[in-house]
Amino acid sequence: MIETAVVQTVKKNYLTEKQGILSWLFSTDHKRIAILYTFSITVFFFLGGFFALMMRLELLSPTSWLVSVGTYNKLFTMHGIIMVWFFLIPSIPGTLGNFLIPMMIGAKDLAFPKLNLLSWYIYMLGGLVTVYALFRGGVDTGWTFYTPFSTSYSTTYVISAAVGILIAGFSSIITGLNFIATIHRMRAPGLTWFRLPIFIWSMYASSMILVLATPVLAITLLMVAVERIFQVGIFDPALGGDPVLFQHMFWFYSHPAVYIMVLPGMAVISEIFPAFSRKPLFGYKAVAFSSIAIAVIGFLVWGHHMFVAGESAYSALAFSFLSYCVAVPSAIKVFNWTATMYKGSVSWDTPMLYAIGFVGLFTIGGMTGLFLAALGFDVHVHDTYFVIAHFHYIMVGGTVMAFLGGVHYWWPKVSGKMYPEGIARLSALVVFLGFNLTFFPQFVLGYLGMPRRYAAYPPEFQMLHVLSTAGASILGVGYVLPLCYLIWAWHYGRDAGPNPWRATGLEWKTESPPPTHNFEVTPIVTAEQPYDYEAMKEELQLV
Amino acid sequence: MTANVLLFWEAASSVAGEVNAFFVCMLILCTVVAVGIASFLIYCAIRYHRKAENELGSQTRYNIPAETLWTVVPFVLFIGMFIWGAKMYFDIVRPPDNTINMYVVAKQWMWKVQHPEGQREINELHIPAGRAVKLTMTSEDVIHSFFVPAFRTKQDVLPGRYTTIWFAAQKPGKYHLFCAQYCGTSHSGMIGWIYVMNPREYQAWLTEGAAEGSLASTGEKYFHQFGCANCHNFTNQGRCPDLRNLYMRPVQLTTGQTVLADDSYIREKLRDPDAQIPWGFASNVMPNFTGIVSEDQIVALISYIKALGPAPGTLEPASPGAAPGPYGAQPAAGATGATKAKSQLETR
Numbered sequence: 061m062i063e064t065a066v067v068q069t070v071k072k073n074y075l076t077e078k079q080g081i082l083s084w085l086f087s088t089d090h091k092r093i094a095i096l097y098t099f100s101i102t103v104f105f106f107l108g109g110f111f112a113l114m115m116r117l118e119l120l121s122p123t124s125w126l127v128s129v130g131t132y133n134k135l136f137t138m139h140g141i142i143m144v145w146f147f148l149i150p151s152i153p154g155t156l157g158n159f160l161i162p163m164m165i166g167a168k169d170l171a172f173p174k175l176n177l178l179s180w181y182i183y184m185l186g187g188l189v190t191v192y193a194l195f196r197g198g199v200d201t202g203w204t205f206y207t208p209f210s211t212s213y214s215t216t217y218v219i220s221a222a223v224g225i226l227i228a229g230f231s232s233i234i235t236g237l238n239f240i241a242t243i244h245r246m247r248a249p250g251l252t253w254f255r256l257p258i259f260i261w262s263m264y265a266s267s268m269i270l271v272l273a274t275p276v277l278a279i280t281l282l283m284v285a286v287e288r289i290f291q292v293g294i295f296d297p298a299l300g301g302d303p304v305l306f307q308h309m310f311w312f313y314s315h316p317a318v319y320i321m322v323l324p325g326m327a328v329i330s331e332i333f334p335a336f337s338r339k340p341l342f343g344y345k346a347v348a349f350s351s352i353a354i355a356v357i358g359f360l361v362w363g364h365h366m367f368v369a370g371e372s373a374y375s376a377l378a379f380s381f382l383s384y385c386v387a388v389p390s391a392i393k394v395f396n397w398t399a400t401m402y403k404g405s406v407s408w409d410t411p412m413l414y415a416i417g418f419v420g421l422f423t424i425g426g427m428t429g430l431f432l433a434a435l436g437f438d439v440h441v442h443d444t445y446f447v448i449a450h451f452h453y454i455m456v457g458g459t460v461m462a463f464l465g466g467v468h469y470w471w472p473k474v475s476g477k478m479y480p481e482g483i484a485r486l487s488a489l490v491v492f493l494g495f496n497l498t499f500f501p502q503f504v505l506g507y508l509g510m511p512r513r514y515a516a517y518p519p520e521f522q523m524l525h526v527l528s529t530a531g532a533s534i535l536g537v538g539y540v541l542p543l544c545y546l547i548w549a550w551h552y553g554r555d556a557g558p559n560p561w562r563a564t565g566l567e568w569k570t571e572s573p574p575p576t577h578n579f580e581v582t583p584i585v586t587a588e589q590p591y592d593y594e595a596m597k598e599e600l601q602l603v
Numbered sequence: 604m605t606a607n608v609l610l611f612w613e614a615a616s617s618v619a620g621e622v623n624a625f626f627v628c629m630l631i632l633c634t635v636v637a638v639g640i641a642s643f644l645i646y647c648a649i650r651y652h653r654k655a656e657n658e659l660g661s662q663t664r665y666n667i668p669a670e671t672l673w674t675v676v677p678f679v680l681f682i683g684m685f686i687w688g689a690k691m692y693f694d695i696v697r698p699p700d701n702t703i704n705m706y707v708v709a710k711q712w713m714w715k716v717q718h719p720e721g722q723r724e725i726n727e728l729h730i731p732a733g734r735a736v737k738l739t740m741t742s743e744d745v746i747h748s749f750f751v752p753a754f755r756t757k758q759d760v761l762p763g764r765y766t767t768i769w770f771a772a773q774k775p776g777k778y779h780l781f782c783a784q785y786c787g788t789s790h791s792g793m794i795g796w797i798y799v800m801n802p803r804e805y806q807a808w809l810t811e812g813a814a815e816g817s818l819a820s821t822g823e824k825y826f827h828q829f830g831c832a833n834c835h836n837f838t839n840q841g842r843c844p845d846l847r848n849l850y851m852r853p854v855q856l857t858t859g860q861t862v863l864a865d866d867s868y869i870r871e872k873l874r875d876p877d878a879q880i881p882w883g884f885a886s887n888v889m890p891n892f893t894g895i896v897s898e899d900q901i902v903a904l905i906s907y908i909k910a911l912g913p914a915p916g917t918l919e920p921a922s923p924g925a926a927p928g929p930y931g932a933q934p935a936a937g938a939t940g941a942t943k944a945k946s947q948l949e950t951r
Contacts, residue, residue, distance in 0.1 A: 209745040297763025339660035369759045384681035395673040401647035404660030427633040436691025440755040443783040509752020511783045514791035600657040
């Protein structure tokens, strides 16, 4: 007995297998690459967050007091660019997706480990080029790069930023391809499609969008650069172009990109609810197909960003209808997550708190989407803070909450250590309250008519802006706390063991941290259905 | 805050009441659903809180009737929202007949308004209460967006083409005008006021400062200044079409298609004369006026052409002074033409 214990501690895992910085920078292990991504996106998250904080401080006063109007424009542009392309899009796929997809399907690694490493390097190169644009003086076009302002009028570093994003796009495409190939080809024996965890289904849907939509963004940004450099008339009417063409191309990518950002969040939530209710995910097939439906219909709704852009009334009708259609699969997911808790054995551990918070915030974000999809209503609130609040409820209240929930849920697997539960629960609460105080007033601001991207504003909006800034400072604390205690836990947390949550799923069937090749023996899946808690009964009785 | 709440419900245009009604209904419905979901989550979290470390939940996986219910019911509700939203949209974007027509030229970072009577305003717009006002808008540079929160309407203003917006203000007052589409450094400074006046006060305001005559008379001046009158004269029907009776009439093109001679068509002729040549006329005759005629001047020229027609029975040129001379008008005639053009505008 004692001998076995000694062998256990000496056994190498993916963290101890090799030492030194180079062993990380040249690693093709999906788990190590996931950690490289975690470092990078954390840096970008706090950089983007710093810009947000500066904006919120500036908006404390109706007049421009902290930064100049031009600087404010650069702040919101860089906040958007960093958060969308260098945090949200790679966040869950690059970290949890990279780490978990091979483990959940019983594989040793992704299908193309070297491409996976390349994808991180390309992402970092894109990030560096964008940061270069930032240090040269920034960009002031807004993350949307609307023409002809971006091509003919802005005097800032538009091309550097566009090139940075274009480069990062290739990283997205490679990651997406890698995931699709892995999920198709590398599943363990017996692991059929309907035995897969929903995490895999959602990541698969998200990867499809990455591969199909990102090239359109690349083309669009390339055309912006070409028009800017060579004065070729593509988008600027003064040169013979059409500015609305840009909006069609940009949103043809950027609306599906919203689902690139939120589907991985849904993937995480779909794992947390069963694990912390000790119950199979309710309505598995409906949830699986709803991810695919979101990916498909998500390609057909881009025109709802252009209801007041001069689009014809009839195409506006079609896009409004399709936008309501894409809300149905999201509603199905919300109801199924909720139903998973019913008659479960519900724990109040931190991941579950984040998951419950996610459902609340995603529901508000989704339902305000129903307001915006109504043509006549959108005319009023388009380009106001109502829209800002709506998409932050989805992106921050949704994706970031899910990301934090997922980080806590799989932290024992990744690090082999438990995080401190008490302070983690507290910080989940701080994030939830801070988030609502930041963004709920913005719905009211939007309906009152406060336009977005205003450095100065009429004084009657001040009170709501002050509330929002107060919320942002609380939210900031909520984000710094996990950073501190998770780093602490990495070194000092108590050992987690292979399956601290008693969760199902292949990733919990191996050591924590896992060995380099994930499984000593390739697992064979015989359970007819995923989330098989019947099979867990024996393990649970041992406790 | 009280002022905010008042502003919140202020229905200052004919469509604002319906937008408020939609908002309230959606708010009630969504609050009920959100509170329902939140209560159920909290109920489950407490009622089914794990009591023993080795406890398992029920292992139910599917309930087809429940799942069908929560797929179909939302979809039906969504269709209802879609229909109401679409109906509201057509109310908002379709102008009624008998609008007062004005022109707006946006540029970084100001709103320039031209009244048909000749008044020009910057970052201000005076309109009468109770009348529908239609703005035909374009931009000299980037995309802007004309947004009046109290009227619950907005429309992007694009360079290179015209878009329109209309509203009927309900009661006199002063309302915010915002640019809603990010347009560069001073985007947040591209704001102004809409002054809604009693119709009588509005009439007084119109007569106050109309120094240069009507917009159509200004257009008439440009018509001669840019040499339009040399070819588009009303006596010599040779190489160029007669512009009388043209506005808002169908034009048959050399391609066999028919287009409507609206504001956009006339504007396009100045920018790209060889596109959409009318039947019976040759290309490469009219010079390209891109960069020569500004958006403000185009607006004035359109107003002049509008004043030349199209009401039946107005086939006579609007101004005796403008018609005859292929080489320009007599200075004295301009004023007469302007007066007549103005009266024609008012009768429409």
